[in-house]
Amino acid sequence: MTAETEAIKAQILSTGNAEILLEENDFLIVKWIKPEIKYSMAAYQYGKTGMANNYPWECSLTEEQIAFFLEHINAAVEYFKSKHHYFHLEVKEVSYENIVSIDEHGIKFSDLHWLTYRECTINFNRKYPNSRGNCIGERNITAEPPYIELYSTYAHTKILFNKKGLFRKNKNMIDFHNLQRHINEFGYTTLDLS
Numbered sequence: 001m002t003a004e005t006e007a008i009k010a011q012i013l014s015t016g017n018a019e020i021l022l023e024e025n026d027f028l029i030v031k032w033i034k035p036e037i038k039y040s041m042a043a044y045q046y047g048k049t050g051m052a053n054n055y056p057w058e059c060s061l062t063e064e065q066i067a068f069f070l071e072h073i074n075a076a077v078e079y080f081k082s083k084h085h086y087f088h089l090e091v092k093e094v095s096y097e098n099i100v101s102i103d104e105h106g107i108k109f110s111d112l113h114w115l116t117y118r119e120c121t122i123n124f125n126r127k128y129p130n131s132r133g134n135c136i137g138e139r140n141i142t143a144e145p146p147y148i149e150l151y152s153t154y155a156h157t158k159i160l161f162n163k164k165g166l167f168r169k170n171k172n173m174i175d176f177h178n179l180q181r182h183i184n185e186f187g188y189t190t191l192d193l194s
Helices: 003-013 063-071 073-083 117-127 168-185
Strands: 018-023 027-032 038-043 057-061 090-095 099-102 106-109 114-116 135-140 147-150 155-160 189-192
Touching: 003 018, 003 027, 003 038, 018 063, 027 063, 038 063, 038 073, 057 063, 063 073, 099 168, 106 117, 114 117, 117 135, 135 168, 147 168, 168 189
Parallel strands: 090 155, 135 189
Antiparallel strands: 018 027, 027 038, 038 057, 099 106, 106 114, 135 147, 147 155
């Protein structure tokens, strides 16, 4: 279970008005007892700056759905993914040329956007719960154009290696390997989709 889900669990249980029927990595199935009996999925409410407000994201469920999901957990996971906005994230495309700095904490871009490797690791592990290590996203050197997509919060950052010109292919490969080398030097990696 993620730290965010643990926090939501503690918040819900602190009301004294609910019981947790199912705990998963990214969500809970909750039976609310007061003021009336109702059921819901609850999860962390992601926003541009973390928790969008002081309340968890919720999706109401019927008794029939609850009975089914408690017997078919994979179906509950798929239903959650179809409803929760985290799994429908935007992908922000930026050119490698827009990178201002790369350091041991993350990457800063010319539009004042920045990401941290830590947030990317958390988000990657959320999408791939069985993954281990410090993977922060995906890369594909054979795509046109080649890219490295980092799992930043709210909108993934897809860094495109799309220089134009006579020697563009060679320059793009050098830039791609340069960024991957920096990421590796700071103790992180990306999943190779090539």
